[in-house]
Amino acid sequence: MSDQIKHECGIVLIRLLKPLEYYQEKYGTWRYGLNKLYLLMEKQHNRGQDGAGAVNLKIDQPAGQKYFSRHRSNKANPIKDVFEKINEPFIKQQEKNPELLNDPVYAKEHLPFAGELYLGHLRYGTFGNHSIDYVHPVLRENNWRSRNLTLAGNFNLTNVDEIFQSLTELGQHPKDYTDTVTILENVGHFLDEENQLLFRKYKNEGKSNREISQCIEDELNIREILERSSRRWDGGYAIAGVVGHGDAFVTRDPWGIRPACYYADDEIVVVASERPVIQTAMNVRSVQVKELKPGHALIIKKNGKVTEELVRVPQTRRSCSFERIYFSRGSDRKIYEERKELGRLLAKTILEKVNYDIENTVFSYIPNTAETAFYGMMEGVRREMDQVKKQQILDMGSDIDADKLDKILSLEPRVEKIAIKDVKMRTFIADDDSRDDMVAHVYDVTYGIVKNGVDTLVIIDDSIVRGTTLKKSILRILDRLHPKKIIVVSSAPQIRYPDCYGIDMAKLKDFCAFAAAVELLNESGRTHIIDEVYKKCKEQQFLPKEEIVNHVKEIYRPFTAEQVSAKIAEMLRPEDIEADVELVYQSVENLHAACPDDNGDWYFTGDYPTPGGNKVVNTSFINFVEGNTGRAY
Numbered sequence: 001m002s003d004q005i006k007h008e009c010g011i012v013l014i015r016l017l018k019p020l021e022y023y024q025e026k027y028g029t030w031r032y033g034l035n036k037l038y039l040l041m042e043k044q045h046n047r048g049q050d051g052a053g054a055v056n057l058k059i060d061q062p063a064g065q066k067y068f069s070r071h072r073s074n075k076a077n078p079i080k081d082v083f084e085k086i087n088e089p090f091i092k093q094q095e096k097n098p099e100l101l102n103d104p105v106y107a108k109e110h111l112p113f114a115g116e117l118y119l120g121h122l123r124y125g126t127f128g129n130h131s132i133d134y135v136h137p138v139l140r141e142n143n144w145r146s147r148n149l150t151l152a153g154n155f156n157l158t159n160v161d162e163i164f165q166s167l168t169e170l171g172q173h174p175k176d177y178t179d180t181v182t183i184l185e186n187v188g189h190f191l192d193e194e195n196q197l198l199f200r201k202y203k204n205e206g207k208s209n210r211e212i213s214q215c216i217e218d219e220l221n222i223r224e225i226l227e228r229s230s231r232r233w234d235g236g237y238a239i240a241g242v243v244g245h246g247d248a249f250v251t252r253d254p255w256g257i258r259p260a261c262y263y264a265d266d267e268i269v270v271v272a273s274e275r276p277v278i279q280t281a282m283n284v285r286s287v288q289v290k291e292l293k294p295g296h297a298l299i300i301k302k303n304g305k306v307t308e309e310l311v312r313v314p315q316t317r318r319s320c321s322f323e324r325i326y327f328s329r330g331s332d333r334k335i336y337e338e339r340k341e342l343g344r345l346l347a348k349t350i351l352e353k354v355n356y357d358i359e360n361t362v363f364s365y366i367p368n369t370a371e372t373a374f375y376g377m378m379e380g381v382r383r384e385m386d387q388v389k390k391q392q393i394l395d396m397g398s399d400i401d402a403d404k405l406d407k408i409l410s411l412e413p414r415v416e417k418i419a420i421k422d423v424k425m426r427t428f429i430a431d432d433d434s435r436d437d438m439v440a441h442v443y444d445v446t447y448g449i450v451k452n453g454v455d456t457l458v459i460i461d462d463s464i465v466r467g468t469t470l471k472k473s474i475l476r477i478l479d480r481l482h483p484k485k486i487i488v489v490s491s492a493p494q495i496r497y498p499d500c501y502g503i504d505m506a507k508l509k510d511f512c513a514f515a516a517a518v519e520l521l522n523e524s525g526r527t528h529i530i531d532e533v534y535k536k537c538k539e540q541q542f543l544p545k546e547e548i549v550n551h552v553k554e555i556y557r558p559f560t561a562e563q564v565s566a567k568i569a570e571m572l573r574p575e576d577i578e579a580d581v582e583l584v585y586q587s588v589e590n591l592h593a594a595c596p597d598d599n600g601d602w603y604f605t606g607d608y609p610t611p612g613g614n615k616v617v618n619t620s621f622i623n624f625v626e627g628n629t630g631r632a633y
């Protein structure tokens, strides 16, 4: 991916179902769970680098001793920072008395992060900023054990304002306005309520307060707490939580927008955002890792009972196709196949664009995530070429000989590694003029492969969001190879509408497809459409989200996808390069054919699965016209 988009978050939840001694004996360390947490977080580092955090809970710690430990970091390498902090007391203990460090009973009593429940999080913020207050897990403390709550999530809601308001209507006075803390207080409120209900029930039965605390811990109905609190959540979410006495859960939105998978046996329960991460960390097969069903929660009671329970009625599945195209690790066996298929499906169009002139075409990709789509594209190109060769052979009829056959069969597509990602250029260059020149060098190229002024260069990327890197770096540096033409292929369709479910692309004006459509409207004397859409958006600005319609679709309506692609190519092509530039995008139909199980496509089509999505696109358009640079949720 050439455009860096901030996106997603990663979650990890681990419950050790046996006492720490068991792991010391079987695996040689009571830190078995902690080590797995590290692995699972490190393997998901692609999902968030703004911050990281981890919590540990010791189940059944005696009163007066700390049972929650937490470390969070928003430093440059947050996972490393968090685990250095976690390791500090272990290093000290190692120096003081190494034997005690390896004693699980001593460790649980005296050392932080020696407990049965772990919650880890990697953050790419979609709300607020990068400050430490926004880093998960967030914690709500209380002297009643079963009222303590910690949460971490991969989520974005379109109606945090409504939920915040419901808290203030309850009489609360939140000290902060962050989406994660709002969710924490929202769930916390119903956790308190459930505690209170159970307390009353047992008080009426004449039980002592001590007995009641025990009863509450046994009976706390997590499913009900989640059902009551999530009733109004509009958005995509996979939210994990731990309650102070030892119950834990992960709940997923009813549309399945955000992903969550789990593995459970009699020793351990592991939940993570991505399947192959669990496969690798736990050394299990993909069939052993289950997807958490949309609208359900995986609930792990303190006593070790694991259930998947219905929380909100599942809706038509609209899981995020961008996970498949780009975000998730491509090592998942299904995602790998899907990415290849995305490339394969583009082959015919590409060959048509180059007039099947395979001798004068060089195929390559933008490193690194587009590599899999590239393999698929090349399979597709070869398959198409086989058809061409077959026809040429048939056309020869009886006029066939070995030389002619050799010539036909030897025609192979030219596959080369052209673009090389070189350096991360950031703050070193201060002034804007030289900055652009330096940014051009983020990518480098392999020289001597392209025939000057003759060859067409076909280069595939997984998606093009803003196109800035293409314009400033990739096209310029590719032009130095002197191709006749550069065709940039996107394995994803045009990104036309903002996301509001956990990917930080909330501003319409950032999308090159949107800029191109606006330019086309202006050029073709249809500027009035922009004004009309603005008026319609303003008219429904304060309507309930359920009544809002996505009028932004009208901006694209007069044009075909090809017209928009051609305009984007024109706009992204630097004036001072020699090569022609063309863009080829995936069609939405082919995206669905390649990724049939995950058809969430609102960023391509404007069809939002939740009413809040229409509100976000509406606000986003108003922001664009009014020159407001804020996020639209």
Ligand SMILES: NC(=O)CC[C@H](N)C(=O)O
Pocket: 007, 008, 009, 123, 124, 125, 126, 127, 128, 134, 153, 154, 155, 156, 157, 179, 180, 502, 503
């Ligand atoms: N990408 C995400 O899932 C972000 C989670 C949450 N909205 C935050 O900004 O912290």
